[in-house]
Amino acid sequence: MRTVFWEQGEVVVIDQRRLPQTLEYKRCNDYRQVAVAIKDMLVRGAPAIGATAAYGMALAAKQYCGLDKRGFLLKMEEASKTLAATRPTAVNLFWALKEIERVIELNSDKEPVEIYRMVLDTAEKIAGDDIETNRKIGEYGSRLVPPGANILTHCNTGSLATVEFGTALGVIRAAHRQGKNVHVFVDETRPRLQGARLTAWELVQDNIPATLIPDSASGMLMKDGRVDLVLVGADRIALNGDTANKIGTYNVAVIARENHVPFYVVAPTTTIDFDLENGDQIIIEERDRREVTHIDDMAVAPEGVGVFNPAFDVTPEKYITAIITEMGIIERPFGENLRRLKQKIKGEG
Numbered sequence: 001m002r003t004v005f006w007e008q009g010e011v012v013v014i015d016q017r018r019l020p021q022t023l024e025y026k027r028c029n030d031y032r033q034v035a036v037a038i039k040d041m042l043v044r045g046a047p048a049i050g051a052t053a054a055y056g057m058a059l060a061a062k063q064y065c066g067l068d069k070r071g072f073l074l075k076m077e078e079a080s081k082t083l084a085a086t087r088p089t090a091v092n093l094f095w096a097l098k099e100i101e102r103v104i105e106l107n108s109d110k111e112p113v114e115i116y117r118m119v120l121d122t123a124e125k126i127a128g129d130d131i132e133t134n135r136k137i138g139e140y141g142s143r144l145v146p147p148g149a150n151i152l153t154h155c156n157t158g159s160l161a162t163v164e165f166g167t168a169l170g171v172i173r174a175a176h177r178q179g180k181n182v183h184v185f186v187d188e189t190r191p192r193l194q195g196a197r198l199t200a201w202e203l204v205q206d207n208i209p210a211t212l213i214p215d216s217a218s219g220m221l222m223k224d225g226r227v228d229l230v231l232v233g234a235d236r237i238a239l240n241g242d243t244a245n246k247i248g249t250y251n252v253a254v255i256a257r258e259n260h261v262p263f264y265v266v267a268p269t270t271t272i273d274f275d276l277e278n279g280d281q282i283i284i285e286e287r288d289r290r291e292v293t294h295i296d297d298m299a300v301a302p303e304g305v306g307v308f309n310p311a312f313d314v315t316p317e318k319y320i321t322a323i324i325t326e327m328g329i330i331e332r333p334f335g336e337n338l339r340r341l342k343q344k345i346k347g348e349g
């Protein structure tokens with residue numbers, strides 16, 4: 001299932017807020033609608049956000065390629081700023097916007113209509129590469145999944161969080177397709193219920209055996225020896241391996257360590273922030289209090305109560321067994337191995 005695509009000059013996304021009740025698509029013909037789709041979480045999940053922003057830039061290029069060059073370039077700058085201001089934590093968003101900006105800059109001597117074509121091609125490439133990357137991640141990651149494994153996962157890292165295949169859920173999918181007979185414990189993932197609404201939905205669609213649990217049950221399951229490994233995604237990985245992911249990931253990691261359960265982070269290399277030394281500098285998005293006080297329109301808390309609603313937390317690298325990427329499995333020590341990877345990707349130290 002494809003989460004985001006370009007069709008007849010428009011950006012089409014699945015409105016994930018409507019799942020699992022309805023599979024509904026939203027068509028955007030203005031880049032500002034794309035920005036709202038990211039901010040309001042019609043589209044969410046780090047790689048999906050990155051690809052959607054890239055398509056948003058293609059849409060802006062289409063909207064403004066009739067202007068003179070200066071006007072066009074100014075509008076593109078404005079579009080990039082608007083898209084960058086949607087969500088602060090997932091680095092894929094900023095990575096994708098940088099890729100597009102680089103193409104615009106390298107071709108700024110060309111006519112706007114030519115630049116539009118190039119921006120669209122780049123957005124299509126970012127989306128296509130994400131699909132390919134996730135399949136490779138699935139191949140590598142599934143080697144770490146023993147037959148009959150009980151896997152615990154948090155949030156949604158599936159088709160919906162990427163362009164098509166998924167990261168942590170891609171590994172699960174690959175292991176299932178290899179006939180490994182896996183079973184998945186799905187954290188419901190309060191407050192937005194990405195686990196219950198999205199991951200459980202994807203697993204049921206794929207006929208992968210799954211059990212939905214309240215987030216607070218994962219400790220008991222691990223203590224009772226009922227979980228063989230944990231697979232989670234990431235929104236930003238620092239150079240030392242510290243990993244930002246959906247709020248509650250840290251709790252899972254600590255309990256996994258306490259109970260000797262391997263804890264794997266699964267992500268494309270576009271989720272690694274090679275400019276960031278450690279997780280302390282990661283900006284953690286805080287979202288609306290209503291996400292905690294209400295379920296849909298029903299209040300589940302008294303009106304006057306204070307609310308703290310961080311969307312992500314940072315798991316210190318010491319709790320992470322390995323990081324599974326499309327370029328292979330990164331083992332500890334992460335500081336050393338991620339620097340080596342940086343050198344390979346960027347050709348610098």
Ligand code: MRU
Pocket residue numbers: 044045046047090154155156157158161162166167168194232233234235245246247311
């Ligand atoms: O707030 P969300 O739903 O965008 O958060 C998503 C996550 O935290 C995912 O685990 C992460 O983006 C990895 S998705 C492959």
